[in-house]
Amino acid sequence: MPEEVYKDEDYVAAAVQACYAEGKRYGVPVAVETNALFYNTDKIKELPATWEELLEVAKEQGGIQFEASSIYYDLGFLRAYDSYIFKYEDGNYDVEDIGLGKEEAIKAYTFINQLASDYQFITSDITSDTAKSNFQNGVTAFYIGGPWDIDGLNSAGTPFAVAPMPQLNGKNFVTPVGTQVGFVSSKSDSQDIVWEFYQYLMENSAQDLYAAGGRIPAQLAAQEAIEKDEATESFITQISYGEPLPTASEMGQVWTPFADNMKLMFNGQVTPEQAAEYIETQVAEGIDMMNSGK
Known part of the structure; x- marks a missing residue:
């Protein structure tokens, strides 16, 4: 152009x-x-500045929900611990350099997993629709959503406001x-x-x-x-x-392995370390199969 x-x-x-x-x-x-943090203004009077503070406030006020099995919502956790999906340098994605199984990614998965294992905010079957419905009906105090959610929440009479995401690991939280x-x-x-x-x-x-x-x-x-x-x-x-999700066509091989293994982790069937190993292996195998016919 x-x-x-x-x-x-x-x-x-x-x-x-x-x-x-x-x-x-x-x-x-x-x-x-992009996504941001929705909060119930009847329940929350002072916004938490960090994810650690948010979890403690949420524990007392009904929790936080979002589709935590999706890479779309989990990108910020990966980036907070210096991991990534595909390495991006000089305007290009290196799809052979997958960051989803690295030590930094394990730290991200460990943090996410506590929402299920320690706080019981998240289960493997929570979708964006489920999370929105629970927030809309006053069950939860926090919800991660986008501008597309505002009309529905207003129509339902939900008392809410929107804020930027809290920091994690001393960094601004990256959203897609x-x-x-x-x-x-x-x-x-x-x-x-x-x-x-x-x-x-x-x-x-x-x-x-x-x-x-x-x-x-x-x-x-x-x-x-x-x-x-x-x-x-x-x-x-x-x-x-924020940043965009990778525009490389190989991104299509990430969604299912990531979601499947995060759900297994939330169910206690795999550890964060195992989830990291399985995600990276399955993504790499999917990319190899995708490109084998080229």
């Missing part, structure tokens, strides 16, 4: 990263979203940033016109897109300019801590 369409430094870093593949930029980041990206077909005869349209969209339509669908702009200046509520302010802060 033409370099003059936009400058990387003018946009959320995670959104820009999502527009690159093999070191080359292919699209325009339009809007961004989803980015709506604008592309132009390489076969299009009107590429220049479409890129100009995207430029116009970014410069003139941020408030309209936010007002119409709650889409948070990826452009940093537009984030400052839009008229936004406190929940959006919290999501914008959390987005600044």
Whole structure:
């Protein structure tokens, strides 16, 4: 794509990263979203600054729930202990360097596992829908969710607010940033016109897109300019801590082995060390099988 369409430094870093593949930029980041911490304002009067504090508060106020078997929700635990899914350097993912079985990952799994083993907040069958329902009905004090949850909670009359995620291991908690990206077909005869349209969209339509669908702009200046509520302010802060999930096609081989072994760990059938070993082995085997026909 033409370099003059936009400058990387003018946009959320995670959104820009999502527009690159093999070191080359292919699209325009339009809007961004991520998870953050929802809390019941009737139960919680002072927000915990760290995960350790959150667990102690949650123990007294009904707990915290989220789909803890999903890599989507667990990325921040891995990153807090300096682990990763695939090593990312110089605009590329090294899918042969899998971080899910390393010593740092074991520390992350050990922390997550205490939510099941020590606090009984999490079970292997809790899904995002289950967690949201329990929060909506006042059963739990905390829930990890996204902007897509707000309308439903408001309609249900749930007393809630949204905050950035608490720190873990002295670090800001990383959440996956989803980015709506604008592309132009390489076969299009009107590429220049479409890129100009995207430029116009970014410069003139941020408030309209936010007002119409709650889409948070990826452009940093537009984030400052839009008229936004406190929940959006919290999501914008959390987005600044986030990163995209790997855009490599091999990411498709991560979801099932990760979820299956986390559920076994929550059920007490494997240890965090065993879960780490099995996840990395199964992901590597899946990638080998995927690429064997290439």
